[in-house]
Amino acid sequence: MGTMIQSGDQVILYHSERMNYLVTVQPKGSFSTHRGQLPFDRIAGREFGDAIRTHLGFLFYLLKPGLADLAMKVKRSTTIVYPKDVGTMLLAAAVFPGARVVETGSGSGALTTILASFVRPDGRVYSYERRPEFSANARANVERYGLASFCEFFVRDPEHEGFEQTDVDAVLLDVPEPWTLVAPAHKALKGGYTLVSIVPTVEQVRRTVSGMEMQGFARIHVKETLEREMLVRTTGIRPADRMVAHTVYTILGNKVNEPGLANVAVPEPADSPRDET
Amino acid sequence: MGTMIQSGDQVILYHSERMNYLVTVQPKGSFSTHRGQLPFDRIAGREFGDAIRTHLGFLFYLLKPGLADLAMKVKRSTTIVYPKDVGTMLLAAAVFPGARVVETGSGSGALTTILASFVRPDGRVYSYERRPEFSANARANVERYGLASFCEFFVRDPEHEGFEQTDVDAVLLDVPEPWTLVAPAHKALKGGYTLVSIVPTVEQVRRTVSGMEMQGFARIHVKETLEREMLVRTTGIRPADRMVAHTVYTILGNKVNEPGLANVAVPEPADSPRDET
Amino acid sequence: MGTMIQSGDQVILYHSERMNYLVTVQPKGSFSTHRGQLPFDRIAGREFGDAIRTHLGFLFYLLKPGLADLAMKVKRSTTIVYPKDVGTMLLAAAVFPGARVVETGSGSGALTTILASFVRPDGRVYSYERRPEFSANARANVERYGLASFCEFFVRDPEHEGFEQTDVDAVLLDVPEPWTLVAPAHKALKGGYTLVSIVPTVEQVRRTVSGMEMQGFARIHVKETLEREMLVRTTGIRPADRMVAHTVYTILGNKVNEPGLANVAVPEPADSPRDET
Amino acid sequence: MGTMIQSGDQVILYHSERMNYLVTVQPKGSFSTHRGQLPFDRIAGREFGDAIRTHLGFLFYLLKPGLADLAMKVKRSTTIVYPKDVGTMLLAAAVFPGARVVETGSGSGALTTILASFVRPDGRVYSYERRPEFSANARANVERYGLASFCEFFVRDPEHEGFEQTDVDAVLLDVPEPWTLVAPAHKALKGGYTLVSIVPTVEQVRRTVSGMEMQGFARIHVKETLEREMLVRTTGIRPADRMVAHTVYTILGNKVNEPGLANVAVPEPADSPRDET
Numbered sequence A, B, C, D: 001m002g003t004m005i006q007s008g009d010q011v012i013l014y015h016s017e018r019m020n021y022l023v024t025v026q027p028k029g030s031f032s033t034h035r036g037q038l039p040f041d042r043i044a045g046r047e048f049g050d051a052i053r054t055h056l057g058f059l060f061y062l063l064k065p066g067l068a069d070l071a072m073k074v075k076r077s078t079t080i081v082y083p084k085d086v087g088t089m090l091l092a093a094a095v096f097p098g099a100r101v102v103e104t105g106s107g108s109g110a111l112t113t114i115l116a117s118f119v120r121p122d123g124r125v126y127s128y129e130r131r132p133e134f135s136a137n138a139r140a141n142v143e144r145y146g147l148a149s150f151c152e153f154f155v156r157d158p159e160h161e162g163f164e165q166t167d168v169d170a171v172l173l174d175v176p177e178p179w180t181l182v183a184p185a186h187k188a189l190k191g192g193y194t195l196v197s198i199v200p201t202v203e204q205v206r207r208t209v210s211g212m213e214m215q216g217f218a219r220i221h222v223k224e225t226l227e228r229e230m231l232v233r234t235t236g237i238r239p240a241d242r243m244v245a246h247t248v249y250t251i252l253g254n255k256v257n258e259p260g261l262a263n264v265a266v267p268e269p270a271d272s273p274r275d276e277t
Helices: A067-073 A082-093 A109-119 A134-143 A178-188 A202-215 B065-071 B083-092 B111-121 B132-144 B178-188 B202-215 C067-072 C083-092 C108-118 C131-143 C176-189 C202-215 D067-072 D083-092 D110-119 D133-144 D180-189 D202-215
Strands: A009-015 A020-024 A030-033 A037-038 A051-053 A058-061 A102-105 A124-129 A151-155 A169-175 A187-198 A217-233 A236-239 A241-244 A249-255 B010-013 B021-024 B028-032 B037-038 B050-051 B059-063 B101-103 B124-129 B153-157 B166-173 B189-199 B219-235 B236-239 B242-244 B249-255 C011-014 C018-025 C032-033 C036-039 C052-053 C059-063 C100-104 C124-129 C151-155 C168-173 C189-199 C215-235 C236-241 C241-245 C248-254 D010-016 D019-022 D030-033 D036-039 D051-052 D061-064 D100-104 D124-129 D151-155 D169-175 D187-199 D216-235 D234-237 D242-244 D249-255
Touching: A020 A030, A020 B153, A030 A067, A058 B189, A058 B219, A058 C018, A058 D030, A067 B083, A082 A109, A082 A187, A082 A217, A082 A249, A082 B065, A082 B083, A082 B219, A102 A109, A102 A178, A102 D100, A102 D202, A109 A124, A109 D100, A124 D083, A134 A151, A169 A178, A178 A202, A187 B059, A187 B178, A202 A217, A202 A249, A202 B219, A202 B236, A202 C236, A217 A241, A217 B010, A217 B059, A217 B083, A236 B202, A236 C176, A249 D010, B010 B065, B021 B028, B065 B083, B065 B111, B083 B111, B083 B249, B111 B124, B124 C151, B124 D202, B132 B153, B166 B178, B178 B202, B178 C032, B189 C052, B202 B219, B202 B249, B202 C100, B202 D234, B219 B242, B219 D019, B242 C241, B249 D133, B249 D242, C011 C032, C011 C067, C011 D216, C018 C032, C052 D051, C059 D187, C059 D216, C067 C083, C067 C108, C067 D083, C083 C108, C083 C189, C083 C215, C083 C248, C083 D067, C083 D216, C100 C108, C100 C176, C100 C236, C108 C124, C108 C131, C124 C131, C131 C151, C168 C176, C168 D169, C176 C189, C176 C202, C189 D061, C202 C215, C202 C248, C202 D216, C202 D234, C215 C241, C215 D061, C215 D083, C236 D030, D010 D030, D010 D067, D067 D083, D067 D110, D083 D110, D083 D187, D083 D216, D083 D249, D100 D110, D100 D180, D110 D124, D110 D133, D124 D133, D133 D151, D133 D234, D169 D180, D180 D187, D180 D202, D187 D202, D202 D216, D202 D249, D216 D242
Parallel strands: A102 A124, A102 A169, A124 A151, A169 A187, B101 B124, B101 B166, B124 B153, B166 B189, C100 C124, C100 C168, C124 C151, C168 C189, D100 D124, D100 D169, D124 D151, D169 D187
Antiparallel strands: A009 A020, A009 A058, A030 A037, A051 A058, A187 A249, A217 A236, A217 A249, A217 B219, A241 C241, B010 B021, B010 B059, B028 B037, B050 B059, B189 B249, B219 B236, B219 B249, B242 D242, C011 C018, C011 C059, C032 C036, C052 C059, C189 C248, C215 C236, C215 C248, C215 D216, D010 D019, D010 D061, D030 D036, D051 D061, D187 D249, D216 D234, D216 D249
16 A cells, blocks of 8 residues: 555655656646656556556556755756755754754755654744745745645744844754844854855855854864765776766854854864864 | 752763763762763752852853763764764654654664663654674663653564564664665555665665665655864854765665556656646 | 977966856968957967957967866767866876876877877877777877877777786776776786776676775775856856756775785774764 | 895895895894894895794895885885875986986985985986085995095075076975075976975975965965775775875976066966866
């Protein structure tokens, strides 16, 4: 017994490594591929894991999308957040069922979607975005995935107006100048909890880290994550020829309650063994 | 207003990049560091984000651990599952609040802990392990983190006895011979949903992928994830000198309901453009 | 005082990161670019480092190509050998002025060109290739770079006929089945010197390493080399978006004179510290 | 027939992956290992590729060192230059038999050794170093490898005194502030030829690139090279657990003769396809 696909569901239509699509099942009409038509009324009513054929006889599997699919294939007007980088955030910051999380910018809603999925059913994602049209697009994407009731969208510039929430479990900054939001983020966060910023350039890393040190964050560290595909062929196993070489640096730090102390220099003894873990 | 730390809580005691500890707050006694003593009764009652000093005057912050900390610092008798690899799993497979997830082996319970954290409050992690002492250790770790009520432990060899559950949202295999469990995993999984295996060697990749192809999985792919720390120093920004070069390959695939079809060779046309995304 | 460019010289015509060409200066005619024409008679007679303009006014610099340029931009009918991988070879094996080096296959002559450049003026590259048309193309490329007098080309299958040379300083195998050539390579090499093989898949690594162990090689090790571009922009420094994720694994080993001994198992003591350098 | 080892030769004494040494054969005495003594008079007179046993019966092979071994195992008082990074330099810059190359600082002479090896017999390495004791150590290392006659050492600060040579084929800067040497390097180099700088931090990259742009270099680009070992075991093939994550960024650029032109902004048309090669 499986899960019956219904109109409105997200489905991966999988023909091959090179040809696969994330589709919202529509009440009527067809999805067109280079291998032929797939009428939606033949998808609805089937179960995930079933296969259907186009009118040309080509096989497509109906697969359940993961969050990585939603993130990578969202309708977007901005840069994407890659699953590899979201993974780093989720494991470092306190995002869990019931968590209250602040995020800005809303972007295309890809990260909002993933966060909403993980804070269900009692948590909330508070998603801030300065540009109304981006906020609207993000909201539409979250609705498409059925997660709107776990999100609140704010069209606002948090640099000047701050965040409305306090005592949140995590703050995630995906903006070009995260250092301008370090103070409001500090104010919004629970003591001891994690602020995450993602930025593409090293200069942004420098300024964000400096801002965090001054504002009162400890355990600040910066990571980059790389992902490489391995190809398993009858001719042999080898890594893919090409890969994404860079998306963002991820900056992490925990809020401390008394910022002044953070700057107390406590000298390491000269013989301190270097812990490389 | 913050979160008051209580006996039994997990706390990161953070002095510096090189000196920080994940500690369970005890009813009495002290935690000893190379920088002096930290009595537990001075930790309990403080808030996360506060700082305390050892009897020698050194500063330690009381920080909230993330899941990455729990995973990396669990009491372990087996190989660890790295956060970078867990991130890949979480984004690819259907692990979400309410999900029912099968995992084997239980190992040290690190992955169990992370999964339990994300399926709360209505989901379940079914954790299988052949070796009773490992299962007991994993259970103890999950209890330490207060997540035992979301887990069920089975001391059982799933190769011969299978998994008890059906229609689960995800199956995660962290065993030396995952190909022996592909058939029970297929049986346990919902159609269209994702099986994840992690293995250190290329030969294991080959055998697992072959087993999945034969058993009825589609969209099989294999990834490795690398993580590099960036050091932000007053003398300049640069990557860390050393890094973890390899942990596991992650193998992913979606269950298809009619295995026979999976082997139908559908030729790609010669002019098919290569999609490198 | 610089170096005057003459007809027959190799020149990099550099307009921008995206638009640059490796060109052999011809006695007459023009080189056409999307930015206009560059007549060869305006290139010859200039010095390396000078700039000229197309008839449309766009600036091109006349730069001296490095070996990496020759390797990457050779006229080719086969897979290329990447500079990053050639670098590994050159530093590991004994390729130096005066060295006698065996190489197979000749491929497009890219590696031959680099080797010839480094064994000048008294060394020799002995380049073997089964397919006459490939050998001819490789020879033509080497001639284009003015290095033909340091090379000898053999159209021959070394698996059955062996290499003609003995006591060579290095043997480099760039063929699909290097394990078939391990015995002739062992015969051709000086004792203690290095055999290098490059292969794209892990299965080829396995078979080549096994062949080398049996034939009598010690200090066998396998490497992969990755290269990532950093972009220095006014907007910030960051790694390039995309990179080459894989070309080949490089297998290295030194010939031992008495193969039987190589298989003597000398147990490591249990307390042997692991040298990670 | 092989190559007989003589007193003064460099030899790799190879017992196992973990236990191997680069040794200069002495006229008398022994080399001590954890597996027993190896008397030099039993090494001299043998051939490369032979095996000898310690007085405890353990086997050591006598192997020919490559340049990578000389670089990694030089007697050093400074940071090492890694073979992977030297490979990048050799392929990008004009280092070849007969080349005249300027290098600074001399460091431990590791890079000097490699350069000297490749410019033989008619080329020269001009090695500049401010600190007399470093220069002396570098010279001693180069002498140990029998390459002193291809090198000239200068104890001098090139920032203020410049380089003595002009029209050299390559300039290699391995100093903390390469931007201070860009002008003398430009003056020393042949037009169109390549300047190489290696630096560990991103800030150094920025300043060096800016200096090169202003001084008159084109085709400036920056690379980092990573190298990962693959372990081939009977239990399977997999990458090594740990690796060197960072050594240096390599900055490359070609001298242009009329610096002013380098700053002429030539607009790219909007539809310019991005060449990712």
